[in-house]
Amino acid sequence: MPDSNVTTEMGGATARPPIALGLALTRLLPRTSESGLKTAHFRKPWIAAGLLAPQLLILLFFFFIPSYKALSLAFVQVDPFGAREIFVGFENFSRLLMSPDYQRSAFFTLWFTAVQAFVTIALAMLFAFATDFVIRGRGIYKSVILMPYAIAPVISGVLWAFLFNPAVGPMAQxxxxxxxxxxxxxxxxxxxxLVIVATVWKHICYDYIFLVAALLAVPHSLLEAAKLDGARPVRRFFTISLPLITPTIFFLIVMNVVYGLFETFGIIDAVTKGGPAGATNTLVYKVFQDGFVQLNLGSSAAQSVILMIVAILFTVLQFRALERKVNYQV
Amino acid sequence: MKREVHQRRRHRASNKILAAGVAVSLLSLQMAGSAFAQERVKVEWWHALGGRLGDIVAELVTDFNASQDKYELVATHKGNYEENMAAMVAAYRVGQQPTLIQAAERGFMTMLNSGAVIPVPELMEQQGYDIDWDDFVAPVSGFFLVDGVPAALPFNSSTPIFWYNGDMFKQAGFDAPGETWQDVEKQLYAIKEQGISSCSMALANDFFWSLIENYSAIHDQPYGTLANGFDGLATEFVFNKSPLVVGQLERLAKWMDGGVLQIAGQGLSPEQLFTSGTCATYVASTAAHAGISSTAPFAWSATYLPHEEGIEPKNSTIGGGALWVLKGEKDEEYAGAAAFIDYVASPEVQAWWSSQTGYVPVTNAAYDMLKADGYFEENPTREIAILQLGRGEPTENSRGFRFGNHNQSMQILVEEIQGVWTGQQTAQQALDNAAARGNEILRQYEQLHAGQ
Amino acid sequence: MIERNLGLTIFCHAVLLLGAAAVCLPLYFAFVAGSLTLQEVQQTPFPWVPGTHFFDNIVSAWNQGNFSRLYFNSLVVTIGIVIGKLSISLIAAFAITYFRFPFRMTAFWLIFVSLMLPVEVRIIPTYEAVADAGAPLRWLFSATGLSGLIETVSGYRIEAALQWNMINSYGGLILPLIASASATFLFRQFFLTVPEELCEAARLDGAGPVKFFFDILLPLSRANIAALSIILFLFGWNQYLWPLLFTTDDSMATAILGLKDLVPVADTAPAWNIAMAAAFFVMLPPAVIILVMQRWFTKGLVDSGK
Incomplete structure (x- = not known):
């Protein structure tokens, strides 16, 4: 059975599946739909509004208003107590964009995020595949691999730094x-x-758990059908399971990029503090350092604005380029 | 916005009164016996001391609350200095601030120019306390002086001293560390070469303070213009123009390359490198007494910071925290805050606090009291910091540092110096870059605070 | 599905064992550190074999902090975060994938963009928002002139009613932490894979959206809800910066704050043994959640729906 037969299902193009597989798949052929809307849907705008209201209200009060206040400081220089404020226009931005340190930090952030996302998803996929395949001890493996995630970051960050500490760390030795x-x-x-290893370690459980859940949801009937066609486990994974879990993979790619861009400052703070000489200073660690530790609110706000614009561009790009390849209709 | 804050505060106050009323009526329903305890005025204090120091603070607070029955001091540990500061700023902006806050010495200008503080002498005068500010140890209070009186109460003050492993020095054939950097260098290399220790000195995390800033103070080198910022906001960093400071950094870089000086890095406190017997010496705060005396299993000792050959050393400067009083609270809370400050500044409490923590006593009276008790004869290393702080007549270059947003320029200095450790730039380049980038921060600060 | 593939089975076990060992390495060293005395924990090189003081350290750590209270607070906050975030994001994702209405994509992007600025980065204004949640409404009322109108009509000062200070309350601890889109995004991704037939069939049966949601969609989402509950529980339980800044009353502190208090700081004896021992009892509830919830992953959920 040639690969292309099944993988073309992803794009929804015409497929010529073998009979057994075809039977299972024909009724599941993708249909055209408005982006992200089920073909079979309801038309009750008021119910939809009611369902959305709690989330939107909480976001309004605890995300949009605070974020607006934080970001509006991008155009001023301000005393942290709020007593003095002078409007400086785009000075905070130009200062950043001209600074070689900022450019270096941006460059590191990009490759760090890419490498981190790729390695995390790949490793988590390997673990998830293995977990799905083995029969004995599956529950134990799942629990053990998830367990480190339970330890408090204030401790795990220190542990990582310690393990790889060149003077005393066992791993360094x-x-x-x-x-x-x-x-x-x-x-x-x-x-x-070190930062990449630590962030991958920190996030691998996250990707793993959703991939395990996604693999569990792959319909048995399809796998059985492929098996009857003589496809071996690895082949089945790549031709059946992988295409079917693309929505989860897409979710994880977006979440890993967001994680890399935004949520790594805790671990960087514990492991390297952005050093040496700014070598691991990611953009968000700089935002955190300047805004929270140094209380340089103006510059930190300008950095947040830049970071948000980059992240939104990134995400729109991901939705445009990747979501098309995602196979939602099983 | 200001008016809004006041309204909110009034509202909060009326809520409190209401709550107090309910509490009182509830109490009267029970028995009036415990009503006295309820009438104590609560005074909030946020501090940044954790671990063992946090326990000592808790003891201090308990003792204060037991010493009188009018006020109840409520101390909250809000994380490290930065977290404490950020929490306070966030709370101040919505009128939820504590009455007292402990802030690090580097945040002096931020606090002073915030418009949010009441100078401690002003508070003490209002509340009818008579404090002899002249009795404060000069280099300690000097850091905080505004118009001749300290704007905040120096609370936990320390200065760097030179810690060493006496056993290792003996083994290498030395009685004690030399007085000059030149002598010390020979000794450190000897310890390394004789294989007594693989690392002769552990680099403290706050080395910028102990080995750069204090170095320039002790050697009377200008760190910034206008008397290190004491004479105005137009100050500029000039540490890169001092051949001595540049030489100091070059020396440290040489030591590091030679394996004499060791960075602890994250995940390990440099103090641990010293107390575990890995590194023979360690330049760090006198407040390390608590940790070192409880964990080092060898004949540890300490001495003065080394100085350059042929130069008469000046006093070192302080680091640590001070107590600030924040605006916007009720008068009875200020009365409580003043009572606490008076309590902390008293010789007995100072002597106790200093002996418990390793911080220096901030008044001469407390120092004399410890001396009279024979404390320093039993614990000679405890006196080094005080003697070093009081050495010679303070000059413009040794009085301290007063730079706006000094924590930002300090961060830059560390980053640039790390570029020397990684071999990306020379000591001179690093200090030039640090001064240039630091000056940008000073200019921004000057622009924002013009007219203060 | 019974299948013999010995090579692959061995390979998979090897991968999992290796992975488990790698991810658990820090955990093991935490245990070793937690089992030593203060002197032992400082020695270099660090020992690979645990000492004998683990339980002594646990006891002294427990006694140093007010952990029973902190535990309770952490549980309330964490469960609040899990339930709150699960419910609002399930229904929001349902609305976005199963309803056609104006501004649907706008709503999606509004929710989605909240991934782009973590709470730690906007912490000071978030604090303001929680300390005075009524401020935006007061502003709205006074900007629209409504408050004056209400006051003249009823003599009632609307500004006074709109004062919600959530400092030192569970609500204030929870709400900012559930203001993010990750869960909504996950459920959207999952709902999009749910076979169309299910909704069509439900509608043919005359079921409305509410019935469809509860009878079909929710049971189908079981594995994802379980996975997300684990993630959210760990996320909530391990929060540090927000509770630290936000709680000024020690009786509102969380277990992580208690743990952080035990972590040695500069100028004090480095009692890592106590902190590491404490880390173990602090991680107990999340560990239990992992053990319990991972049982919810059972095979064949989607098949059974067809």
């Missing part, structure tokens, strides 16, 4: 015993690797 240099305090590349 292991690396040294292989004859390799390792010193994240003085070698920027080591520090960047």
């Amino acid at each position: 292991f690396i040294h015993s292989l004859g390799l240099p390792w010193d994240p305090n003085r070698r920027p590349f080591d520090a960047q690797m």
Whole structure:
């Protein structure tokens, strides 16, 4: 059975599936639909409004209004107590965009986010596939792999830094015993690797749990059909399961990019503090440092604005480029 | 906005009165016996001391509350200095601030120019306390002086001293560390070369304070113009123009490359490198006494910071926190705050606090009291900080530092110096960059605070 | 599905064992550190074998903090976050995928954009919002002149009624943390994969949206709800910065804040053994949730719906 037969199902183009598989799939052929709307849907705008209201209200009060206040500081210089404020126009932005440190930070952020997202999803996928395949001990594996996620970040960050500490860390000693240099305090590349390893570790459980849930939802009938056609487990995974879990993968790609761009400052703060010499200073860690630690609210707001614009562009791009390939209609 | 804050505060106050009324009527329904305890005025204080220091603070507060029956001081640990500051700023903007706040010395200008504080002497005068500000140890209170009186009460003040492992020095054939950097250098290399220790010195996380800022104070080198900022907001960083400071950084870089100086990095406190016997020396705050004395299993000792050969050393400067009084509270809360400040500044409490924590006593009276008790004969390393702070006549360069948003320029300095550790730039380049970027921050601060 | 593929089975077990070991490595060292004495925990190199003081350290850690109270607060806040976020995002995702109405995409993007600025980055204004949640409404009333109207008509000052200070309340701890789109986005992704026939069939049967949601959609979402509950429980339980800034009353603090208090800071004895031991009893509730909820993952959910 050639791969292309099944994978074309993703795009919804005409397919020539073998008979057994075809029987299972024909009634599930994708239909045209407005983006993100079910073909079979309701038309009761008032109910929809009621369902959306709680989320939108909470967002209004606790996201949009505070965010607007935070971001509006991008055009002023302000004393943290709010006593003094001068309008500076785009000065906060031009200062940032001209600064070589900021450019370097932006560059690192981009490749860090990409590598982190890719490695996390790939590894989580491998674990999820293996979990789905094995029969014995599945529950134990799931629990054990999820367990580290339960430990408080205030502790796990310190542990990571400690494990790889060149002076005393057991992992650092292991690396040294292989004859390799390792010193994240003085070698920027080591520090960047450490940050990537720590963030992947932190986020792998997240991706893993949703991939496991998604694989569980793959219809048995399809897998059985493919099996009858003689497809082996790995082939079945790539031809049946993978296309069917693309919505989850798409979700995870978006969430990993958001995670990389926005939510990594805690772990960076614990593991490298953005150093050495700014080598692991991501854009959001800078926002956090300048806004929360240094109380430089104007510059921090300007950075948030830039970061949000980048993130929104990124996301729109992902929706445009990737969501088309996502196979929603099983 | 201001008016809104006041309205809200009034509203809050009326709520409190209402609540108090309910409480009182409930109480009268029961027995009037415990009513006295209810009438105590609560005074909020947010601080940044955790761990063992947090326990000592808790003890201090309990003792204060037991010493009188009018006020109840409620101390809350709000995380580290930055978290404490951010929490206070956020709370102040909505009128929820505490009466007292502990802020780090680097935040002096931020606090002073915030428009949110009542200078401590003003409060004490209003509340009828007579405090002899002249009795405060000069280099301690000098940091906080505005018009001759300190704007905040120096609370936990320390200064860096030179810690060493006596066993390792003996083993290398030295009685004690040398007095000059040149002598110390020879000793550190000897300890390394004789294989006594793989690391001769642990680099403290606040090395910018102990090894750069205090270095320039002790050697009477200008760190910034206009008397390190004491004479005006137009100050500029000039530490990069001092050959001594540049030489100091070059020396540290050389030591690091030679394996003499070790960065602890994240996940490990540099103090641990010293107390575990890995590193032979450690330049850090006198407040490390608590940790080192309880954990170092060897003959540890401490001495003065080294100085350059042929230069008469000046006093070092302080670091640590001070107590600030915030505006916008009720008069009875201020009375409680004043009572607490008076309590903290008293010689007995100062002597107790200093001996418990390792911070220096802030008044001469407390120092004399400890001396009279023979405390320093038993604990000679406890006196080093005080003697070092009081050494010689303070100059414009050793009085302290007064730079707007100093924590921002400090962060930049650290980042640039790390560029020396990684080999990306020379010491001179790093300090030049740090001064240039720091000056931008000073200019922004000057622009925002013009006319203050 | 019975199938013999010995090579692959061994490979999968090997991958899982390796993965489990790798992710659990920090956990193991936390345990080792938690089982040492203060002197031992400082030694270098750090030991690979645990000591014997684990339970002593647990006891002294528990006694140092007011953990029973903190535990209770953490549970209330975490359960509030899990239930609150699950329910608002389930119905919001339902509305967005199953209803045609004007501004549907606008609503989706409005929700979605809230992923783009974490609470820690906008923490000071968020604090303002929680300390005075009525402010926007007061502004609205006074800007539209409504408040004056109401006052003249009824003599009632509307501004006075719109004062909600949520400082030191569970609501204030919970609400800002559920103001984000991740769960809505997840359910949207899941709902889009639910077979169209189900809704068509339900409508042929005359079922309205409410019945369809409760009878069909919700049971189908079981695995995703379980997965998300785990994630949200851990997210809520492990919150640090927001509760720290936000709670000024020690009796409102959470277990993580208690734990952080035990973490050594500069100038004090580095009692990592106590902090690491405490980390274990603080991670107990999330660990239980993982064990319980992972049982909800059962195979064949979608099949059964067809």
